[in-house]
Amino acid sequence: MSFALLFSGQGTQHPAMLPWLADDERVRDTCARLGIDDWRRALADPFWAERNDNAQTLLTGLALAAWGQLAPLIIPSPAAVAGYSVGELAAFSAAGVIEPATAAALAPLRAEAMDRCAARVPGGLLAISGISEPELERLRVKAGVELAIRNGGPNVILGGPLVALEDAERMAVAAGAQCTRLRVNVASHTSWMREAAESFSRTLADVPFHAPQVALFSNAADRIRDASSGRAALAAQIARTVRWDECMENVMARQVRCVLEIGPGQALARMWNQRCPTVPARACDDFRSPAAIAAWLSSHADR
Known part of the structure; x- marks a missing residue:
């Protein structure tokens, strides 16, 4: 089986996303971080949903929960992993660079650093x-x-x-x-976020990082091969252009047979299918159960 995982960024979050996601410990922990009881009900409020701190914390936590529920059904590991913008936190976790709990804890700190910049220059x-x-x-x-x-x-x-x-x-x-x-209220991935990138870099200095266990491609630094490059790239992308076109090319070079997007909406899957029509991509939002996702991956990745 040869497949790639792509983790969505923010901007397309909606109350009906990930309809199959069970209310597990990671989901409950995410709600506790946000001070809410029901994340779907919270997302129904556009003002709440579009707040940068809410979106980054929620989407990272839900992506970690989604992959945590899918991974036991899928063997072997993905051949390549990449994340779009804040999706890199979950992607780095899925690739074994940081622990899931670490990624979840970093999301609000990343958002906080960015919000401080946005407060000065909306x-x-x-x-x-x-x-x-x-x-x-x-x-x-x-x-x-x-x-x-x-x-x-x-x-x-x-x-x-x-x-x-x-x-x-x-x-x-x-x-x-x-x-x-876009439903984003900060100038992400531009020089107006430089201080946020520097702040987040200092935060990451004390965080345990590991070499990726699978091929991991970064928005800012191509393939991540070791802990130090992963730590640098995860901070730098906050204030640098996301080169998603290059990420897709790098993933395609791994000769994967299908691609799964984890997160809200189908934006990454659509972009992939437009760019690489011979390799099918689907989004988790398309399915009603983890078993259906695993069956689709198996039917395509084993060809």
Whole structure:
């Protein structure tokens, strides 16, 4: 069996996500960290759901719980693992670099460091597609925003202060682009998060890290091969462009036969299927039970 795991980032969280997820110890621990009794009911409140600290803590905890419930049903281990933005915390755990409890504890600290930066310069993210690269670069420079995430082809996400994002969106729409403001209230993966990356790096200095047990690909540093590079990459990506296009290429080079996205929505699975149509990808949100997910993986990864 040869498959890859991709862990989602924030922005597509919704109350009906992961419909098969059981209320286990990791889920209960996540709710306790957030001071809530029912995470689905909490997500029904858009204001609560879009808060950076709530989203990062919840999505990391639920991703850890989801993989914890799936892993006993799936043999062998994945051939490759990657995480999108905050999804790297769960990805590093799934690859054996940090313990699940450590990843869960780090999520609110990561969010706190980012929120401190955002308090000084409120910002966000803007997805843009359907525009040429030269035109995109022109409006990016003129608006004063940065490239936060490269998804491949004409699909990018810009980040920056709110006023600058409004200017970028206005110019992009005038140029015929499609624009979507993401449900994220910080300028993730831009230089406005540099102090957050430095703060998180200091936090990670005392955290036990291990060499990955499977091929692990980072948003900021290609393949992670040892503990020190993992520690550096996990902090650096907060203020650097997420090179998701390269992550997908690196995973594809492992010659996996299928891909499973763990987290809310199907964004990563859709991007994968557009880029690599010969290797099927599905999202956990597509299924009603862990057994169904394991059966799908087995039916494709064993070919």
